Ligand SMILES: Nc1ncnc2c1ncn2[C@@H]1O[C@H](COP(=O)(O)OP(=O)(O)O)[C@@H](O)[C@H]1O
C-alpha cells in the first residue's frame with residue numbers, strides 16, 4: 001500500500017557536523033519525487049533519514065519529524081527495524097547478497113520477516129522478479145548466486161528484493177549511476193511502472209533522468225563548504241525544469257544542460 | 259613449495275633405513291621401544307590418536323570461543339572497548355609455549371581436577387569421559403592439554419576471523435539493514451557467509467599449530483605405560499612431545515630414524531589439514 005510522506009523541519013547531523021538543515025517537504029502516494037543537487041549537499045542523507053538508515057552511521061542524529069501517512073516514524077515507540085521493513089531501499093551500487101542464490105536474494109526480506117512456506121516464497125520470488133522485469137532473464141537459474149548477474153541485472157535483482165516485501169515506499173539512491181545506458185533505461189521504465197503501486201523517492205545526479213521519471217523534483221544546495229545542505233525548492237518537475245522560482249535552481253539546471 | 263618437498267624428502271630418506279628395522283607394524287602398533295636398536299618395535303597408532311584427539315578437542319573449544327569473541331569485537335563492542343580487548347587477545351599469542359606448559363601443569367591442571375572428577379563420575383559411561391590411564395589428580399591429561407592448546411590457538415583464530423569479519427563489504431551490511439534485519443540477522447545474512455571461509459581456514463591454521471605444539475604438551479602430558487583408551491583423561495604423548503622427549507636417543511641413527519619417521523607422519527598430517535583448509539576456502543570462492 002503506497003503511503004504519503006511528510007517531512008517537517010528535518011535537521012540531520014553526523015556527530016557535530018550539521019549535514020542538512022531545516023528540510024520540509026511532502027511526497028504524495030503513487031508519485032515519483034526526484035532529489036537533485038550538487039554532490040555533498042545531503043541528498044543521500046535526507047533519503048536515508050526516511051527509512052531510519054541515517055542513524056546507522058556512528059554519531060548520527062535526527063531532529064524534526066518524518067511521517068508516514070501521518071504516523072511519526074521517529075516516535076519513541078517505533079522500532080527502526082519495523083520501519084525499514086515497510087520502506088524499501090535501493091542503493092547506488094547493486095548489492096545483492098553474494099553467497100545467496102537469486103531466489104534467496106529476492107525473498108531475503110520475507111525470510112527475515114519469518115515467512116517459511118516454500119511455495120509462498122517461490123510465488124513471491126516470481127512475482128517480484130516479474131515486477132522488476134528480470135524474471136525472463138533469470139527464471140532458469142534461480143539457484144545460481146546473485147553475484148553472477150550483470151550490473152543492470154543485479155540492480156533489478158535488488159529492486160525485486162526491495163519490492164518482495166511489498167513496502168509502502170521505495171527509496172532509490174542514484175540507482176543507475178553504476179549502470180550502462182541500456183540498463184539505465186530498463187530501470188527508468190521500471191520506475192514508471194512501479195509508480196502505479198509505490199511511493200518512490202529517487203536521488204539522481206542525472207537531470208534528464210529526473211525530468212523523465214519524476215512527477216515532483218526537490219533541489220538541494222550547499223551554501224558553502226562545511227555549511228549544512230538545504231532544500232532550495234520543491235515543485236512539480238515540469239515547473240522546476242521550465243520555470244523555477246529560485247535563481248540557484250535555474251543556474252544549476254541550466255548549467256548542467258548548457 | 260620446493261622447500262616443503264625438500265624437507266619431506268629429507269625426512270623420508272632418514273626414516274627408511276629405520277623403518278626397515280622395525281619389528282612391529284609402524285602404522286598400527288601401539289608399542290614404542292627403540293632403546294635396543296637390534297630389536298626395535300615401534301608404531302605410531304597411539305601417538306597419532308593422542309595428537310589428533312588433543313588437537314581436535316582444543317579446536318572444538320577454541321572455534322566457538324574465537325567466533326564469539328571475533329563477532330563481539332567486530333559487530334557489537336563499542337570501539338573504545340574493542341581495541342584494548344583485541345590487544346589483550348593478541349598478547350596471548352606472544353606468550354611463550356613453555357609458559358603455557360607450566361601454567362597448564364601447575365595452575366590449570368589442579369583447577370580442572372574437580373571438573374574432571376565430576377565428568378568421570380557422571381559421564382563416565384561415554385568412553386571419552388571414562389577414567390583414564392593416568393592419575394587425574396596430577397592433571398597431566400589430554401583434557402588439560404587440550405584446554406591449554408585451545409587457549410594457545412585462540413589468538414590466531416580470533417585475529418584472523420576478526421580481520422575477515424571486519425572486511426564484510428559495507429554495502430552488503432547496509433542492504434541487510436535496509437531490509438529490516440536486526441543486528442544478529444545482519445551478522446547471519448552478511449558477516450557470517452562472507453567470513454565463513456576465512457574463519458574455517460583460520461581454524462585450520464589453529465589446528466595445525468595444535469597438532470605440532472611441542473613444549474607445552476611435553477610438560478603437561480603425563481607419560482603412561484598403557485595405551486590410549488579413547489578417554490580425555492588418558493595421558494600419553496603426541497608426535498611432537500614424544501620426539502622432544504627422545505632427544506637423548508638421537509645419537510644412534512637407527513633409533514633417531516624411528517623418531518624421524520614419526521615426525522614424517524606429523525608432517526603429512528599437518529599438510530593434509532592445510533590442504534583441506536585450502537579446498538574449503540576454494541569451494542567458497544565461487545560466491546565472492
Ligand atoms: N557517514 C557519514 N559520516 C560523516 N559525514 C557524512 C557521512 N555521510 C555523509 N557525510 C557528509 O554529509 C554531507 C552530505 O552527504 P550526502 O548526503 O552523501 O550528499 P549527496 O548524497 O548529496 O552527495 C557531506 O558533507 C558528507 O561528507
Ligand SMILES: [Mg+2]
Pocket residue numbers: 043044045173203
Ligand atoms: Mg549521495
